[in-house]
Amino acid sequence: MINLAPHNKLGLIIDSPLIAGSGAAGYGAAWPPGLHAEDFGLIITAPISATPRKGKAQPRLAEIPAGFLLETGDHNPGLRRVLASHVKTWRKLKTPVALSLVGGEPGDRAWMAAHLEDVEDVIAGVELPIPETVNLGEAGALIAAVRRVTPLPILARLPLTRAAYLAKTCVVAGADALIVGAPPPAAYPVDGDWVEAPLGGPIVLPFTLRALRQLRDMSLDAPVIAAGGVQTLDDALLCLELGAMAVQIRSLAWRDPAAAHRLALNIRSFMDAEDN
Amino acid sequence: MIQTRALLEAREEAGSALSLRLRAPDLAAQLVPGQAVLIQTGWGYDPFLRRTFHPIAIDSESFAIRLAVDGDRGRAWLRLAQPGAELDCLGPVGKGFILPSRARRILCLGGGDAAWTLLPLVQRAAALGHAVTLATDALSKRQTIPAAMLPISVEYHIATIDGSAGRKGALSALLPELLPWADAVIAAADMDFYRQLGRAIEAARVLPPKGYAQALYQMNFLCGTGACQACAVDIAGGRRRVCLRGPVFDLVDILR
Known part of the structure; x- marks a missing residue:
């Protein structure tokens, strides 16, 4: 068992170091064939905003060598409808669920976190994606505003290229764990238009490894979760060796659910062998 | 899946x-x-x-x-x-074509390469005893579906841009003579053709009733389960995921 929020009285105990990253299974119900909630120690939902968002118009997807760019514009039906539609599903799952809260202003996330009071028994934590462009003060304010209104474990998702810069501030402001992190944005042409979006797929792994190496030397008092580009058991073990307590996948679940299921089995076997 | x-x-x-x-x-x-x-x-x-x-x-x-x-x-x-x-x-x-049980005469319309995706439906409809007409267009004869690949009962119309087979021109030119015959329309083409089809149905039948025409919305999918949201387009009165709601839609919804 791994506790991703050791300093939070609620804790965030997971039974596998493999996490379904934000949106890998939508809101916890869009499972590809052969992949199940039980394959993961934690499920993080697709992004949820305070009010419904229509998201970005097409094109949303561009293929690049060894990966893709995907910009959905945080398309989602808003917090109230997500809770109304999915709390029953989350209650039935044996795997804990964390909600990914996004918003234009720090106040949006705090408002959403405050509205989770009635479902705190169903939700294991909240993920807060830290925007690429924030400074230290803004990142700290964003985390602190949510910390003030909810006891739930906070997982701060840091931009991979700025993780070392933002990490300590986020922990001091109240983050229980750091997700490393959000891939760098890029641009690619599609059918005479452009997709500007974060990278996805195996091309992201070197960015994740660099950020993990930077954080390893910082003596942070918070667990680190690796996210970005993990496709194989070797990738996952590399992240764990670099100090990550858990590893997220997303594009692997979309592209090759059978391989994701094999990874889930293999990482459990590996951890069991390590324990014995 | x-x-x-x-x-x-x-x-x-x-x-x-x-x-x-x-x-x-x-x-x-x-x-x-x-x-x-x-x-x-x-x-x-x-x-x-x-x-x-x-x-x-x-x-x-x-x-x-x-x-x-x-x-x-x-x-x-x-x-x-x-x-x-x-x-x-x-x-x-996603969801495929549904053969309308009460329709006797089915008009299948295929634009360019997408026409080939109608072949399994044409086969099934003919095997079930529907009267089927297939009309397609292509750049030239070389790109058309060989008649030998169709059941013998299927009536086949071709239009080619260079005039090397069938009528010279595009598929839309065939619509005025074919639409009045059809009880149901099944289409696989691009959005430009669907707009022309919508106008032609309106002209031939006063207003296109829901359920009269089905159309394939072609796009590349990432996950196919709705999780990635890469395939959300403005369709059926909202921004919806084609892999869940489609890729076959009522033509009325595609044009809405």
């Missing part, structure tokens, strides 16, 4: 392109004409995304896909695959 390894049984010329017959009984048994199959290409992570295909033939144990000549490196990799190779397939994705 399932993920399975399909055995490449045969490579055949299909007009100007290549068709691959893939044996995958568990997947073929679930496939409905118009649904998509996502196939992994390449040996490593490049290309990373699966390629989307709408089968051009479906039987109880296998299905066929068509590889048109284009610059895509994933489809180029597939063109090199030899019989005996195993291909990783994910499908079926």
Whole structure:
């Protein structure tokens, strides 16, 4: 068992170091064939905003060598409808669920976190994606505003290229764990238009490894979760060796659910062998 | 939806392109004409995304896909695959065509390469005793569907841009004479044609009733389960995921 929020009285105990990253299974119900909630120690939902968002118009997807760019514009039906539609599903799952809260202003996330009071028994934590462009003060304010209104474990998702810069501030402001992190944005042409979006797929792994190496030397008092580009058991073990307590996948679940299921089995076997 | 390894049984010329017959009984048994199959290409992570295909033939144990000549490196990799190779397939994705039970006369309209995806439906409709007319267009005779691939009972109309077969011009030119005959329309083409079709139906039938025409919305899918949201488009009065609501829609919803 791994506790991703050791300093939070609620804790965030997971039974596998493999996490379904934000949106890998939508809101916890869009499972590809052969992949199940039980394959993961934690499920993080697709992004949820305070009010419904229509998201970005097409094109949303561009293929690049060894990966893709995907910009959905945080398309989602808003917090109230997500809770109304999915709390029953989350209650039935044996795997804990964390909600990914996004918003234009720090106040949006705090408002959403405050509205989770009635479902705190169903939700294991909240993920807060830290925007690429924030400074230290803004990142700290964003985390602190949510910390003030909810006891739930906070997982701060840091931009991979700025993780070392933002990490300590986020922990001091109240983050229980750091997700490393959000891939760098890029641009690619599609059918005479452009997709500007974060990278996805195996091309992201070197960015994740660099950020993990930077954080390893910082003596942070918070667990680190690796996210970005993990496709194989070797990738996952590399992240764990670099100090990550858990590893997220997303594009692997979309592209090759059978391989994701094999990874889930293999990482459990590996951890069991390590324990014995 | 399932993920399975399909055995490449045969490579055949299909007009100007290549068709691959893939044996995958568990997947073929679930496939409905118009649904998509996502196939992994390449040996490593490049290309990373699966390629989307709408089968051009479906039987109880296998299905066929068509590889048109284009610059895509994933489809180029597939063109090199030899019989005996195993291909990783994910499908079926979405909702396919529904043969209208009360319609007797079914008009199938295929624009360009998309016309080939109508073949499984044409076969099924003819086998069930519907009167079927297939009308397609292509750049030239070389790209048209050979009449020998159709059931003998199917009436077949062709339009070619260069006039090398059938009527010279585009498919839309055939609509005024064909639409009044049809009880139901099934279409696979691009958005420009769907707009023309909508106008032609309005002209021929006062207003297009819901359920009269079904149309295939073609796009490339990433996950096929709705999780990634890459395929959300403005359709049916909202921004919706094609892999869940489609890829076959009522024409009224596509044009709304």
